[in-house]
Amino acid sequence: MRRGVITTLALLICCCMSGPLLAAANYPIRSIRIIVPFAAGGPTDTITRIVAERMSLALGQQVIIENVVGAGGTTGTIRAMRSPADGYTLLLGHMGTHGAALAVYPNLAYDPAKDFTPISPISRIQTIVVARPDLPVTNLADLVARLHAAPETLKMAHGGVGSISFAACSLLVASGSEHRPTMKAYQGTGPAIEAVAAGQADFLCDQLVNAVPKVRSGAVRALAIAGPSRSPILPEVPTAVEAGYAAFNVAAWNGLFGPKNLPPDIAAVLARALDKALGDADVKRELADLGGEILAPRERTAAELKKIVDEEVARWKPLAPYATQR
Numbered sequence: 001m002r003r004g005v006i007t008t009l010a011l012l013i014c015c016c017m018s019g020p021l022l023a024a025a026n027y028p029i030r031s032i033r034i035i036v037p038f039a040a041g042g043p044t045d046t047i048t049r050i051v052a053e054r055m056s057l058a059l060g061q062q063v064i065i066e067n068v069v070g071a072g073g074t075t076g077t078i079r080a081m082r083s084p085a086d087g088y089t090l091l092l093g094h095m096g097t098h099g100a101a102l103a104v105y106p107n108l109a110y111d112p113a114k115d116f117t118p119i120s121p122i123s124r125i126q127t128i129v130v131a132r133p134d135l136p137v138t139n140l141a142d143l144v145a146r147l148h149a150a151p152e153t154l155k156m157a158h159g160g161v162g163s164i165s166f167a168a169c170s171l172l173v174a175s176g177s178e179h180r181p182t183m184k185a186y187q188g189t190g191p192a193i194e195a196v197a198a199g200q201a202d203f204l205c206d207q208l209v210n211a212v213p214k215v216r217s218g219a220v221r222a223l224a225i226a227g228p229s230r231s232p233i234l235p236e237v238p239t240a241v242e243a244g245y246a247a248f249n250v251a252a253w254n255g256l257f258g259p260k261n262l263p264p265d266i267a268a269v270l271a272r273a274l275d276k277a278l279g280d281a282d283v284k285r286e287l288a289d290l291g292g293e294i295l296a297p298r299e300r301t302a303a304e305l306k307k308i309v310d311e312e313v314a315r316w317k318p319l320a321p322y323a324t325q326r
């Protein structure tokens with residue numbers, strides 16, 4: 001009799017534990033998709049692929065990348081927001097999708113601070129201004145002078161309105177004349193930097209991880225790092241501060257998100273797998289060789305990513321009323 005009662009109670013407890021807790025207990029039971037809201041070959045795609053490969057090992061399931069492009073990364077971000085909160089669809093978001101987009105899309109279909117579950121930040125990346133090799137400018141001051149004098153003669157490439165590359169170069173352009181250069185949008189800075197190298201556009205403000213190979217090969221010319229510190233992997237490139245433009249300071253960040261209401265136990269499984277990937281010596285080296293700085297373990301928390309997003313919303317949302325026609 002006693003054994004029967006215990007068995008029945010155990011079964012009852014199991015039945016009551018259905019849903020999130022049981023899901024986490026077995027999670028993941030199939031492949032996981034990370035939406036990269038930009039074209040393959042760009043900085044967001046590159047970083048995600050490096051990290052996803054190691055997360056697959058830690059989780060025992062394939063972590064696959066799906067590039068969902070358009071509207072400066074907001075198309076893919078909206079797709080991720082509308083996905084089931086089951087841990088099988090995630091998003092690689094960043095300073096553009098969860099910050100700058102607020103300033104250019106007054107009616108953005110999502111709230112970066114409310115419509116996602118922050119899992120962990122991943123890296124910080126310096127921004128570099130590059131130009132096509134035959135543009136008659138040799139430094140940042142030359143480019144700004146030309147932006148002041150004849151902006152209509154310049155074509156600015158970017159990864160879509162609201163992207164990091166768009167926001168960074170808009171900051172540079174805004175420091176110049178009221179006239180703006182011709183804006184050439186691409187589905188990410190993978191194709192954007194190819195266009196600059198091919199002479200189809202004149203300059204681009206890109207995340208360092210994407211520009212390093214093309215600067216080193218001479219396919220594009222580096223003009224400046226958009227910040228106060230030189231890059232250890234391109235030490236010959238001067239900073240915007242050295243060029244006299246201290247206000248041109250753009251440090252990109254990125255992180256892993258799930259849709260809102262992701263069960264905490266599932267988020268914890270993902271955070272552990274991501275932390276293991278970011279602690280991998282090969283991952284650190286691969287990203288460092290491209291100018292990516294992985295955050296320290298104490299910063300790789302959901303709370304830290306939430307803090308970053310909250311600060312970005314406070315920084316960019318007030319600019320929305322001034323969103324002008326691009």
Ligand code: MLT
Nearest residue numbers: 042044159164165188189
């Ligand atoms: C951007 O914000 O410009 C994107 O990150 C570019 C990209 O990743 O392709």
